[in-house]
Amino acid sequence: MKGMNRRGFVRASAAVAAAAMTRPAIAAPAQDAPDSGRVRRFKPLGKTGWRVGDVSAGSGQRDPAVLNYIFESGINLIDTGFQYAGHEELVGKVLPKWRDKVFVLDKWDPPLVTATVTKSALLEALDVSLQRLNTTYVDCMMLHSIGHPRYGGLERIQNPAIYEAWDEAKRLGKVRFTGASSHGVRMIEDMNWGLDNNRFDLILIGANFLTHGAEPLLKKARAKGVGTIAMKTMTTYKSDLNIQALQNEQTNARQACLKWILASDLFDTLVVSMPNYDRVAEYLAVSGTTSLTARDERYLRTVAAAVGPRYCRPGCGACHGACPHGVPVADILRYKMYFEDYGEEKFAMQRYGLVPASTRPSRCAGCAAPCEAACPYGLRVRERLSEADRQLRFA
Ligand code: SF4
Ligand code: SF4
Incomplete structure (x- = not known):
């Protein structure tokens, strides 16, 4: 770890977050009592039966010890995929120890899923991912990057082989739930098709305080019991580091971006890249947020002014x-x-x-x-x- 040591960082971040929280939300399970570096709020993940922490882990780790720290902190969903070079294998190094405590969300490689891909090709690819992950099943297998013109139109996800493969994988106990991810230009249209045709148990979409237009989709998903997960929550991710007005603040704009998602209550959880201990602690410090402080809102206004004019919104077409x-x-x-x-x-x-x-x-x-x-x-x-x-x- 660079700069402040982990304990010092956790303490400082937790103090800021504790000051920011004005009321508790859903009580966490007893074994996850509030602690300086732990998940503080759990919510149902759609109709899966899983109570997911409000802050979940995206990819970005290079060190299995960071993954262990993530799971020790109570984070109980990891977002991975074939496309994230080496990440499935990294998860596989620690997963046996955590298998029944962590919800694994995996994704097929986007170019594999075409209008003509066969059921057997999809099942073979699933087996490769299972081998990499060092497990016999994933909790959710997703279509990755739907609504993305590079990979094809709507016909791509209308291929019946996908749903035959999912059914077969569920029957074999290799997949528990299914869904799709998107931040593409046709995100709303393709996700709506999947929801209207009852194809997805979970959806993972690009959303943050600068994006607009996904609310009806999220409302429909909730009404159907489909779990909702946010990604691309940080707008341009390192924005605060480049904004002069935020350089000497005690907390940072990344936390304010996450808090906006948490306070919106639009999602069951969010996934965010957690490459190192510092970032894990920083993001855990905002777990449990149910409202924004005046300072958060000031940060968001500052970020919007600095980033808004140059930020191409995920899912915007x-x-x-x-x-x-x-x-x-x-x-x-x-x-x-x-x-x-x-x-x-x-x-x-x-x-x-x-x-x-x-x-x-x-x-x-x-x-x-x-x-x-x-x-x-x-x-x-x-x-x-x-x-x-x-x-x-x-x-
Ligand atoms: S300026 Fe815009 S419309 Fe014109 S070629 Fe470039 S991307 Fe296309
Ligand atoms: S450039 Fe503007 S219109 Fe085009 S996708 Fe990005 S935000 Fe949307």
């Missing part, structure tokens, strides 16, 4: 189709975010490398930028795309 050259605006701006805010430079450049040359921002020169006219958030899309091309292109 407003400019999709506006570009006459088919430039995948939302994808490229997301890779840019990975590069400059997440510190995932290599991954961002690899993803950008998959964008065909014919649809890269070189097409923007001399264009009247109808994409900008279509953006409800006033993003200077053309300028941001040109910057992205300079950052992400291999020399």
Whole structure:
């Protein structure tokens, strides 16, 4: 750990969070009594029967000891997937010790799931993931990145082989529940199809205090007993580190972003990348939040002013189709975010490398930028795309 040691950090973060909480929510189970570095609130995860902590773990770890610390802290859902290089294997190193205490949410590799993929191919891929995870079952197997034009249209998730594979996997005891994740431009449409056709037990969607439009979908999910999980909760993730006005604050804007999700009560839980002890402690410190303080709201206003004009919202498809050259605006701006805010430079450049040359921002020169006219958030899309091309292109 860098800087403050773990205990000191936990104490400082907990003090801030305790001051921020004005009333307790659902009582945690007795074995999870409030503690400086533990999950403080548990909620039903849809109709799964699982009581999930309000703060759950995304990927990002490199060290199995961090995963053990996460689970020792009472976090009882881990979000992983085939696509997160090496993460299933890392989870597999500690999972046997925690198997009945942790809800494992896994995902097929997005390019695998097509309109023509076969049931046997899906089941084989599931077996590979089970082997990597060092377990005989996952609690939820998800379709990953639905509503994402790169991987196909709605017909992709209408493939009956998917549902035959899920049924077979459930029958064999390899999968308990099923669902889908998305932060794509057709997130709302594809998720609605899945809900209307009773295909999902859980949905995992990109949402935070700067996104809008998912509330009816979430309401429908709740009415059907479908569990709701938020991801991309941090907007640009490292935003507070780049905002001068927040440099000397005792807490940080990342916590305020998480608290907004918790206080909204729109979700059963949220998943957030927890790469190290500091981040685990920082995020646990806001567990139990049911309302925002005036200071949280001030942080969020500061973040909105700094980030809002350059932040391409997950799940927003407003400019999709506006570009006459088919430039995948939302994808490229997301890779840019990975590069400059997440510190995932290599991954961002690899993803950008998959964008065909014919649809890269070189097409923007001399264009009247109808994409900008279509953006409800006033993003200077053309300028941001040109910057992205300079950052992400291999020399
Ligand atoms: S500025 Fe670029 S992304 Fe926007 S419409 Fe023109 S070519 Fe497409
Ligand atoms: S650029 Fe604007 S309109 Fe396009 S996806 Fe991003 S936020 Fe939505």
